[in-house]
Amino acid sequence: MKRGISEVVGGKIASVIFPPCKLQPISVAPNHSTFRRRLKGRTIRGLGRLGKRVLVHLSGDFTLIFEPRMTGLVLVASPPNLSHLRLKILLEDCEAQELLFWDRRGLGSVKCYSASEFQQVYEQGQLGPDALVVTAEELETRLKRSRRAIKVALLDQKQVAGIGNLYASEILHLARIHPETPCAALTRQRWVKLRQCIVEVLEEAIRYEGSTLSDGTYRNALNQAGNYQNAHRVYDRAGSTCPTCERSEIVRTVLAQRSTFFCPRCQRSMTRG
DNA sequence: CCCCAGTCCTGCGGGC
DNA sequence: TGCCCGCAGGACTGGG
Numbered sequence: 517m518k519r520g521i522s523e524v525v526g527g528k529i530a531s532v533i534f535p536p537c538k539l540q541p542i543s544v545a546p547n548h549s550t551f552r553r554r555l556k557g558r559t560i561r562g563l564g565r566l567g568k569r570v571l572v573h574l575s576g577d578f579t580l581i582f583e584p585r586m587t588g589l590v591l592v593a594s595p596p597n598l599s600h601l602r603l604k605i606l607l608e609d610c611e612a613q614e615l616l617f618w619d620r621r622g623l624g625s626v627k628c629y630s631a632s633e634f635q636q637v638y639e640q641g642q643l644g645p646d647a648l649v650v651t652a653e654e655l656e657t658r659l660k661r662s663r664r665a666i667k668v669a670l671l672d673q674k675q676v677a678g679i680g681n682l683y684a685s686e687i688l689h690l691a692r693i694h695p696e697t698p699c700a701a702l703t704r705q706r707w708v709k710l711r712q713c714i715v716e717v718l719e720e721a722i723r724y725e726g727s728t729l730s731d732g733t734y735r736n737a738l739n740q741a742g743n744y745q746n747a748h749r750v751y752d753r754a755g756s757t758c759p760t761c762e763r764s765e766i767v768r769t770v771l772a773q774r775s776t777f778f779c780p781r782c783q784r785s786m787t788r789g
Numbered sequence: 790c791c792c793c794a795g796t797c798c799t800g801c802g803g804g805c
Numbered sequence: 806t807g808c809c810c811g812c813a814g815g816a817c818t819g820g821g
Contacts, residue, residue, distance in 0.1 A: 540798065568815075585815045587799080600799090621798045623815070664792070672792095673816080681814055731801060731813080772793075774814065 517590050518565045519722075520737025524572070524592060527560045527610030535601045542602045542617075543625035546633075554578050554628045555605065567643050567677030572615075579634050581627040582617055586733070588624030591616040593738040602626070620733055647678035647714050656707040659699040666702065666710075667695035668772045679714065682727055682751045685777045687717045689750045689760070694783040695769070695776050720747065727751075750777035758782055 532552040534544075544551050558578065564571035570590050572580035582590045595601050595618040603617040603626055617626055629637060645654050658675050659666075669675055670684045679687065688695050691713040693706060702710070721727065726742035728734045729752065734742055745752075749759050754768035754777060764781035 542798095583816085585798095586813075619798095620800070621813090623798055625816095662791080668792090671815085729813085733800090773795090775812095 517584070517726075517737055518563050518570050521570075521590060521592050521612070521615060522563065523611035524560050524607060524615050525562055525610065527607035527612060527615075529555050529558050529560070529574075530606045530608045532556055533604040533606070535598070535604060537599070537602065539600065540622050542619055542622045544603075545625065545627040545629075551626070551628050555580065560607075560610070565646075566638065567646060567673055568680065574628075577631040579629055579631070581625075581629065581634075583625045583627070584617075584619065585621075585623045585625075587621040588617065588619035589733075589735050589737075589739070591618060591735070591737055591739055596620075596733075596735065596739060641674065643673055643677040644675045645677065647676050648718055650676050650711060650714070652704075652708040652711040655711055656702075656704065660702070660707075662699040664699055665696045665771055666693060666699050667776055669699050670714075671772070671774070676714075678718065681774045682729075682748075683717055683721060685751045685775075686721075686749060687713045689778055689783060690717055692782050695771060695778050720744070750779060753777060 532555045534548060555574070558574040558576055561573045561575060564573060568583070570582040574580060582588070584590060589595070592612040592615060595616055600620045601616060601618050605615040607614060644658065655676065659669050662669060667684050667688060670679050670687065671681060685695065691710045693710065721744045724742055724744035724747055725736045725740065726734050727744040727748070728741040729745055732741070736742060750766050753766045755765055758764050758766055758779035758781065761779060761781045764779050766777055767780055769776045
């Protein structure tokens with residue numbers, strides 16, 4: 517999503533519009549008027565990412581933070597519809613005419629923080645190391661004393677930032693680790709393998725422009741559907757044959773109230789294999 | 790501290 | 806055909 521909005525860099529924010537919306541409003545921080553005041557007239561200096569959040573760095577040391585959660589989109593193209601359009605930022609002096617935030621369920625948020633506010637909110641410990649750059653040693657050090665299931669731990673953004681429910685199942689299948697394996701039971705070798713698979717799955721998903729599931733919500737910054745759902749090995753594939761062993765059927769379970777998919781043959785043991 | 794369950798939100802789809 | 810209800814999950818909260 518971040519990559520798709522690069523054409524906003526260098527732009528100047530001409531106006532900030534919260535379109536009238538009959539739905540429950542999304543969260544805006546610090547509040548609507550401060551948000552608008554902080555954005556207006558500023559120049560977009562660059563882009564960043566913090567786990568699943570998209571960062572837009574502004575002049576004056578402010579940072580605009582998009583948190584899309586499941587159904588939010590950061591767009592530089594027409595949104596899927598107007599009824600769920602939550603924020604419209606009109607731009608000048610850059611390739612993109614506008615930067616939009618669209619969110620069907622409204623669980624996402626937009627924030628604009630000063631450097632010190634940003635530091636406070638995302639102080640050390642709030643978010644773990646980014647999943648794309650975490651090392652096996654960091655993962656092991658953070659989790660080896662935990663008795664939680666590895667699938668649940670991978671979703672904990674304080675431990676490692678950037679892995680969502682869908683990708684946790686895919687990562688563990690590729691790493692051939694049973695999702696209920698207690699973190700403390702994983703060997704050094706398994707942490708190394710796990711880190712490799714985290715990077716492999718996430719980079720693959722990014723190449724495919726993400727997963728557009730059956731509800732059709734996820735889109736890239738140009739409102740184009742992703743293709744990673746066609747590459748899923750286990751997610752949402754309960755009952756179909758495992759593409760790795762081509763023998764067992766994919767099983768669905770629930771861990772920490774989240775759907776979890778795995779192959780009982782490839783991800784057999786809790787502690788070895 | 791560690792960990793889990795409940796909560797928020799909207800639209801889709803299964804069941805009847 | 807239409808209605809109702811369960812479900813999807815990322816982050817946060819409260820509590821054991």
